[in-house]
Amino acid sequence: MWTTGDELLRQLGALGNPHRLRIVAALHAERTYVSKLARELRISRALLQVHLRKLEAAGLVTASFETGEDGKTLRFYELTPFSVVLTPEAIAAAAPTLTTPESVPGGGEEGRT
Numbered sequence: 001m002w003t004t005g006d007e008l009l010r011q012l013g014a015l016g017n018p019h020r021l022r023i024v025a026a027l028h029a030e031r032t033y034v035s036k037l038a039r040e041l042r043i044s045r046a047l048l049q050v051h052l053r054k055l056e057a058a059g060l061v062t063a064s065f066e067t068g069e070d071g072k073t074l075r076f077y078e079l080t081p082f083s084v085v086l087t088p089e090a091i092a093a094a095a096p097t098l099t100t101p102e103s104v105p106g107g108g109e110e111g112r113t
Contacts, residue, residue: 005098014058031078
């Protein structure tokens with residue numbers, strides 16, 4: 001569950017992609033390692049890693065390293081329990097906690113129309 005507007009935006013941004021939604025669905029069924037997940041989803045490991053990093057940064061998945069039977073180190077991913085409740089009240093509560101563009105280096109609104 002998010003506690004600030006910035007965390008809410010990270011979670012919504014992470015979930016706002018069809019590949020990442022499929023990753024969440026696959027990890028809901030079982031925790032698994034990168035190569036197996038890439039084969040199941042029929043995407044490259046490099047692309048999968050990009051999406052997994054985004055999900056991990058949003059706090060939606062966690063990773064751990066384990067040694068397989070063949071001695072290779074495998075990176076396993078699993079879902080972190082989460083809930084995103086979107087109501088007008090929840091958004092109103094999150095809005096005051098958003099980082100303002102002025103407080104983020106390079107985040108100002110100059111030049112935007």
